Amino acid sequence: MGLLTIGAFAKASRLSPKALRLYDELGLLPPAHVDPVTGYRRYAPDQVERARLVAWLRRLGMPLVRIRHVCSLDARDAAQEIRSFWARAEADFAARRDLVAFLVGHLEREDPAVTTTASPLSIRYAAGSDVGLVREANQDTAYAGSRLLAVADGCGDGGARASAAAVEALKYLETDGIPAGGLLDVLADAVEQAEQAVDGAARAGSAAEGTGTTLTAMLWTGSQLALVHIGDCRVYLLRDGELFRITHDHTVVQTMIDEGRISPEEAASHPQRSMLVRALGSGADATADLRLHDAGDGDRYLLCSDGLPTVVPDGEIQQVLTDAPEPERAVRELVALANGAGGPDNVSCVVADVVAGA
Template sequence: MGLLTIGAFARATRLSPKALRLYDELGLLPPAHVDPVTGYRRYAPDQVERARLVAWLRRLGMPLVRIRHVCSLDAADAAREVRAFWARAEADFAARRDLVAFLVGHLEREDPAMTATVSPLGIRYAAGSDAGLVRTSNQDTAYAGSRLLAVADGYGDGGAPASAAAVDALKYLEADGVPAGGLLDVLADAVEQAERAVHGAVLAGGGAGDTGDTGTTLTAMLWTGSQLALVHIGDCRAYLLRDGELFRITHDHTVVQTMIDEGRIGAEEAASHPQRSMLVRALGRGADATADMRLHDAGAGDRYLLCSDGLPTVVPDAEIRRVLSGAGEPEEAVRELVALANAAGGPDNVSCVVADVVAGA
């Protein structure tokens, strides 16, 4: 079979002539022959399969630059790249789904008809932090108050002041009532303030303007009276114990978690991976300071745990659930969880905040 005209090739591949011209300009799908006088394009029959692959990848929403890379790979490697792309797309979709749930929940709470019958609730809380058995200093900050719960895990030479600055920047939320503006705006503003505070703390500690090697994670919850609004960036974690079941309600922003999401490694391999502590999002890194935000309807009997990664790195979820289920008061749960981390070697700082949702304001 001879070369195909651009019209015939377009029909065979279900790509428009306009798209084929664009892909030619980008070097993604150059024609087999271009007439030097007329500029008319012709394509080889064996280019049909590649063109169809491009069409399907575009339907997935894959950027053209990444499509060009996929098309340069052999079949097995191309399959892995497509799997990794889709895993990331699903993670992004899940993040947007959480934001939609946040907005819907918040707007419903703005409707008096939806809130008139809500029973008054309150929280009991405790916080604790320990350097562990290996580290010579503690770069964690833990805080628990009547409205604000927070854990931050600093890193780098200025990690301790960075984590303290992030939490201190949120303490204005302790004031009675949610500040003017919607809850989503309040939380977004709080993250921006925390980012500026961390940057300032690093510079005050002798940084030269590049805070890439110093910063902090932050996981915080704001109590609104019937809900807990979550802000999360980094690899501290938040858990919910409800009716005896333990639910992890945050997603780690680490290189290793990204590799798990993309199907490149499994959970067992991740536990010993050399990059397991490398962050992809944190405060103090400018463009990387994009926090996850969620809204949780609270119920009497719920118990929330916020912790730095020094706890789940060495203590299995089953043990965390056992302690949270058995400990009476939040202070007791905090003490037992810190003790468990140290009994497992205490290789890192460990901080915990435990809050119980109780009936009555």
């Protein structure tokens, strides 16, 4: 079979002539021959398969630069690259889905036509932090108040200052009211203020480079808990005897799990398991996950630094949260579990119970 005209090739590849001209200009899909006089493009039949791959990847929403990279790989590596791209796309979609749910839930509660007849709720809480058995200093900060629950895990030489500054920057939420319809703006402003505080703490130290912190906080609104999450601290919910993890780690290893490159079992011993892709300071992405959780009487929330789940299985965490009658006791027992498992890292916990009554 001879060379195909651009029209015939467009039909065979399911790409428009306009797209083919663009991909030629970008070096993504150059024609086999270009007439030096007329500039008319002709394509070889064996280019159809590559062109169809480009068309399918464009339907997935893959950027042209990444498509060029995929097309340069062998079949196995190309498949892995596509898998990685789609895992990231699904994660981004999930984040937008959470934001949509946040907005819808908050706006519905602001609707004057919606009335609430449920009994008023409040929270009982406790916080604790321990240096562990290996580290010389504690870079964690834990805080629990009548409205704000927060855990931060600092990194770098100024990590302790950074985590303390991030939590301190949020404490105004304890006393300031939330304007009608303004919860999302309040949380966004809080993250911005925390980021500025961390930057200030880093500059105040002798080793600003690499100084940063994670931040995971929940703001009690009276019937809901609004979540702000950056990094690898975690939030668990114990509801009706079942334990649910409601945060997603922002780490290199978690990204590799999401993309199918490694298994959760392999992640436990991976040398990059503590490397963050999102944090406040340290030059990382500071984009926060924001979610809104309807609270129910009997719910128990746990916020913890990674020093707990790194060494204590979820089943043991669930057992303590189920059996401990008061938040204070749950915090003590969880810290003791981490230290009993070697205490290789600082460990911080905040436990909050949702109870009926003001």
